[in-house]
Amino acid sequence: MSQDTREQVLTHPADHLGQSRAGRASIRAVVHSEWTKVRTLRSLSLALVGGLAATVGGTMLACGTYGKAELEAADFDPVFASFFGLNFGQIAAICFGVLAVAGEYADGGIRVWLAAVPRRGLWYGGKLAVVGGLSLATGLVTGFAALLGGQALLDGHGVGLGAPGALRAVLGCGLYLTLLTLLAAGVAAALRSTVGAIGVLVPVVCFLSPVLGEGATTRFLPDRAGQQILHAAPEGGLGPWSGLGVLALWTAAAIWVGWRVLERRDA
Template structure:
């Protein structure tokens, strides 16, 4: 089969379902909305308190990562509504090809939008901070912008892999969102050791000018990549042998 044709078909799948296209757009829209809301109001006050000047610029990532997870989960779960996967596999019976094509299109779309979202967050937010603003030339800033985009793409893939495994966006999102908003946050304050290797904590190291602890910025992103790879592998093992 033609790989390009299958990739194209997967892209049509994403853009033709409101939930998945909406989540993808939200990765950018939420970033802009939160940035405008937060930095135009309390941005300077927060900057006065000090802290890591680069990481402070990426506060909206707390929200955009939820959109990224939703994008991964809903794009995959649309295959599991009403046995849609039967139709998909009738058109592309090579399961490995279908799985790889969907993953690749998700990764590509999430990376493009994630990078734009990440740069937009940084540049827009700083525009409100006057004397506290840091430029893209600030040490670590460019790395954080690029890394932030990659981080969002990896979170998309993490959710996608889990959705292939669990076959439900609701299940995956009700697992991951509380985990990221609450569990990771709480555990992070209690047990600093293990929590460094949680997918969100590790990946967000790349957003710091001066990452603390033994996990470096790129290594942290690597840890998140391993989480995503593990989820995708589990998803693939399920898809490969399951009757649909």
């Protein structure tokens, strides 16, 4: 956040959060404070915008370089092709979720916020609500831009939003990035370290399934399962929504572990 905002919070944290005389911050005040952080911290804003740019840019680059043989192949999926750039954009989503939570521990800000919001569940819930809401909004814009931009470059082999699975994939892109961001936030709350959380999540989400290849186990990894919703015809045994459900279970587990650590350990 900006220097002026940080000084105000450090001096009068209760006033900044709009606490009542009873000393309890409302959920509305907590959400507002978290929204202020995202708007004023450049690293968080860049992570959001970077995810959109990386996804759309990577997709358009890939779609613009497909050869005729690839476009006319029987197994070519034009819908999934529009989300090639998500391989890069998901890294930005992970960074956004991690920075939003672990960044509080890097400079000791967590002690200030928990002093102003003694109910840790309220602070954690407000944090996740803002992070998840912004990720969903950005993810939906990303999904529409990636699909429309990518299809325009498929040399006559593109499809529109009315094609089977296309609109579902756009909505799925937003949900996938949201769940991935919340997964990262949960891991960051558990590890309390930006480097540690990113060091765990990026290899697991981005590199593990390609290294292990196809298999009964890899289809349940967060990225492989969650991305089934981006296919016009899902593959690997999981359907589009069941695959997203698997990712949701990973996310719920990470959020729960993060909450238990936050609840039990000192700031």
